Amino acid sequence: MSLAQDMVTVPERAESTAAKPNPAWTLLRRILVQPKGAVGLTLVVLYLALAIIGPALAPQDAFRQNFAQTLRPPSAAHWFGTDQLGRDVFSRILIGARATLGIGVGGVTVAFLIGVPLGILAAWRRGWIEAVLMRAIDVMLSFPDIVFALAVVAILGANTQNVIIAVGVVSIPVFARTARAVTLSVLAEPYIEGSVALGASPARVILRHVLPNISGTLLTLSTLLFASTLLSASGLGFLGLGTQPPFPEWGTMLGDSRSYIRSHPYLATFPGLFLAVSALAFNLLGDALRTIYDPTSRRAARRLPLLNFLRRRAAAPATAAAGLAAGLAAGPAGPDTAVVAVEGLHLAFRTGEGLLDVVRGVDLTIRAGRTLAIVGESGSGKSTLLRAIGTLANPQEVAITAGAVAIGGEPALGLSAAAVRDLRRRKIGIVFQDAASALNPVLTVGAQLAEAVRACSRLDPPAVRQRCIALLRDVNIADPERRLDMYPHQFSGGMKQRIVIAIALAQNPELLLADEPTSALDVTIQQQILVLLREIQRKRGMAILLVTHDLNLVARFADDVAVMYAGRLVESGAIATVLEQPLHPYTQALRASAPGTGEGRGQPLRSIPGEPPLVGQLPSGCAFRPRCPRSANRAECAAQEPPERMVASRQVACVFAEEALS
Numbered sequence: 001m002s003l004a005q006d007m008v009t010v011p012e013r014a015e016s017t018a019a020k021p022n023p024a025w026t027l028l029r030r031i032l033v034q035p036k037g038a039v040g041l042t043l044v045v046l047y048l049a050l051a052i053i054g055p056a057l058a059p060q061d062a063f064r065q066n067f068a069q070t071l072r073p074p075s076a077a078h079w080f081g082t083d084q085l086g087r088d089v090f091s092r093i094l095i096g097a098r099a100t101l102g103i104g105v106g107g108v109t110v111a112f113l114i115g116v117p118l119g120i121l122a123a124w125r126r127g128w129i130e131a132v133l134m135r136a137i138d139v140m141l142s143f144p145d146i147v148f149a150l151a152v153v154a155i156l157g158a159n160t161q162n163v164i165i166a167v168g169v170v171s172i173p174v175f176a177r178t179a180r181a182v183t184l185s186v187l188a189e190p191y192i193e194g195s196v197a198l199g200a201s202p203a204r205v206i207l208r209h210v211l212p213n214i215s216g217t218l219l220t221l222s223t224l225l226f227a228s229t230l231l232s233a234s235g236l237g238f239l240g241l242g243t244q245p246p247f248p249e250w251g252t253m254l255g256d257s258r259s260y261i262r263s264h265p266y267l268a269t270f271p272g273l274f275l276a277v278s279a280l281a282f283n284l285l286g287d288a289l290r291t292i293y294d295p296t297s298r299r300a301a302r303r304l305p306l307l308n309f310l311r312r313r314a315a316a317p318a319t320a321a322a323g324l325a326a327g328l329a330a331g332p333a334g335p336d337t338a339v340v341a342v343e344g345l346h347l348a349f350r351t352g353e354g355l356l357d358v359v360r361g362v363d364l365t366i367r368a369g370r371t372l373a374i375v376g377e378s379g380s381g382k383s384t385l386l387r388a389i390g391t392l393a394n395p396q397e398v399a400i401t402a403g404a405v406a407i408g409g410e411p412a413l414g415l416s417a418a419a420v421r422d423l424r425r426r427k428i429g430i431v432f433q434d435a436a437s438a439l440n441p442v443l444t445v446g447a448q449l450a451e452a453v454r455a456c457s458r459l460d461p462p463a464v465r466q467r468c469i470a471l472l473r474d475v476n477i478a479d480p481e482r483r484l485d486m487y488p489h490q491f492s493g494g495m496k497q498r499i500v501i502a503i504a505l506a507q508n509p510e511l512l513l514a515d516e517p518t519s520a521l522d523v524t525i526q527q528q529i530l531v532l533l534r535e536i537q538r539k540r541g542m543a544i545l546l547v548t549h550d551l552n553l554v555a556r557f558a559d560d561v562a563v564m565y566a567g568r569l570v571e572s573g574a575i576a577t578v579l580e581q582p583l584h585p586y587t588q589a590l591r592a593s594a595p596g597t598g599e600g601r602g603q604p605l606r607s608i609p610g611e612p613p614l615v616g617q618l619p620s621g622c623a624f625r626p627r628c629p630r631s632a633n634r635a636e637c638a639a640q641e642p643p644e645r646m647v648a649s650r651q652v653a654c655v656f657a658e659e660a661l662s
């Protein structure tokens with residue numbers, strides 16, 4: 001199977017970069033092809049037209065009272081009848097459109113501009129800021145909307161401007177809570193971690209990744225709240241606290257009609273109808289926009305103007321050559337350089353019960369051009385160790401209690417946030433396990449690659465595009481020019497993982513960290529990805545730290561292996577040495593339990609008896625003792641944790657390691 005075979009079929013209708021359709025027309029067309037969008041947009045346009053030219057269209061003076069003509073039913077002279085003061089209801093509705101819609105739009109804008117930043121701030125900073133903000137919002141939510149709006153208007157005074165503030169303020173909690181919730185879920189996505197790993201600042205992460213992802217939800221919420229804002233404003237108008245007479249506003253008109261609701265129902269019907277249809281119109285339009293701005297629901301990817309201020313401009317056609325070769329020319333580290341040097345590293349989780357040791361005294365070195373694989377059962381601390389080496393450990397969650405880590409000769413612990421970002425930018429690339437969630441679904445692949453390229457270089461847009469194309473070629477993606485404008489959901493799993501690798505390589509890292517990079521892929525694609533990583537490593541001379549459960553993969557792909565158990569490296573050395581003749585009973589058990597690496601093919605696989613110990617609940621002495629077939633009646637095993645020592649060309653932490661040699 002060719003490397004290109006796992007890619008999805010690309011729609012034949014290629015986009016011409018020379019004659020791109022006007023984005024505004026594209027958006028309009030895509031709204032209108034949806035029935036809800038066509039109806040919603042038409043009604044919204046009619047309403048907006050009404051707000052602008054309504055006063056000019058009014059057939060009669062909406063303020064002129066005529067006591068000879070009060071409470072007249074609809075007729076040719078007064079289409080919607082007259083009110084209790086003899087004023088023409090139709091004219092008043094036309095004139096009232098501006099105030100009514102202005103209150104709706106103004107209220108939502110106030111709520112959006114205050115609520116969304118508060119929600120994002122709470123999600124980003126967490127801790128006491130989140131607690132204080134959310135409790136304040138809970139207090140606001142505990143009052144019914146109309147009571148809260150009444151209180152605001154009572155304090156500020158009854159006029160149109162204060163009604164906008166009042167209905168805006170009551171919607172702030174809804175925006176803040178929603179923005180916090182959706183931001184938290186976006187922040188949990190691996191592509192955020194990827195962006196942070198590229199050295200992106202908090203502002204950049206929020207603008208580039210969080211806002212575009214939450215904009216669809218917020219847009220829909222805005223339209224829904226537009227309807228409820230109108231109703232709150234109408235409620236205030238109904239209670240006589242809205243726009244003050246004689247200026248008409250639909251809610252106020254509705255309120256004025258309440259005394260005549262039985263005898264002259266048309267007085268309430270017409271303003272009520274205009275209000276209800278306006279709310280429906282904005283809802284329909286919002287729903288259509290949500291469908292468009294959610295790229296996973298699109299059949300073809302298109303750039304849209306509303307979100308473009310959040311996204312980078314599409315790169316201009318390529319003119320400058322800045323290929324991968326240019327990056328390589330920067331020069332990989334020499335073969336004897338220790339790209340990673342970890343000494344006596346201890347990591348602990350911060351929990352309610354105090355610190356729980358998860359990594360307990362790890363020493364390791366990875367030289368340029370070599371791959372070290374860390375293997376071990378689930379929960380042994382592999383990912384925690386990898387993240388700490390990649391400077392990605394969250395200090396609120398993980399404490400570095402002892403030890404040192406150096407990347408490319410530079411200390412990687414105890415740095416300021418800016419220095420950490422700089423180190424990541426210059427030296428570290430990361431490939432995550434789940435490529436699907438490692439890519440931002442609302443950004444094109446080109447935009448995500450370009451972000452990675454820009455993070456470490458000052459190339460102009462054409463050169464950035466060229467470099468992105470070269471990176472996609474480097475990971476064997478055919479037709480990269482066209483692929484740049486596609487979204488992640490338009491690629492297969494294998495292709496996505498290649499793109500994740502291309503992003504990780506964009507900064508020409510000295511160290512590539514890969515946490516189970518192929519476990520989500522089928523065997524054929526796994527093989528392709530690993531061959532690809534090998535080729536790239538050979539060209540660039542970078543060091544790779546690979547975390548995996550798969551000993552077969554380790555045997556084929558890595559140079560060195562470190563076996564991790566309960567937070568310690570119990571055996572480490574060259575692949576040929578450790579896997580050919582494992583000395584630690586845990587390594588032996590792992591090997592016997594892996595298909596194809598056991599004593600003989602056709603033999604049943606052996607599982608490792610017992611369970612690995614939980615973090616913070618280690619047995620005394622050697623942590624492997626309760627499961628160790630060699631430990632029976634041996635006081636040495638219970639006396640103390642066996643230190644690592646050199647036995648037969650590898651480091652091993654077992655008092656009786658030599659027994660496996662005989």
Ligand SMILES: Nc1ncnc2c1ncn2[C@@H]1O[C@H](COP(=O)(O)OP(=O)(O)OP(=O)(O)O)[C@@H](O)[C@H]1O
Pocket residue numbers: 349350351356358376377378379380381382383384385397614615
């Ligand atoms: N925030 C936390 N607080 C306490 N314990 C945690 C926390 N996060 C993870 N752990 C525990 O720490 C241990 C190590 O987790 P880690 O993810 O590093 O293991 P792993 O070796 O990568 O496992 P896997 O192979 O399943 O990915 C696990 O037992 C896990 O349950």
Ligand code: SF4
Pocket residue numbers: 584585586622623624625628629630631634636637642653654655656657
């Ligand atoms: S020290 Fe004892 S318990 Fe630990 S691995 Fe060696 S023999 Fe087993």
Ligand SMILES: [Mg+2]
Pocket residue numbers: 382383384515
């Ligand atoms: Mg893990």
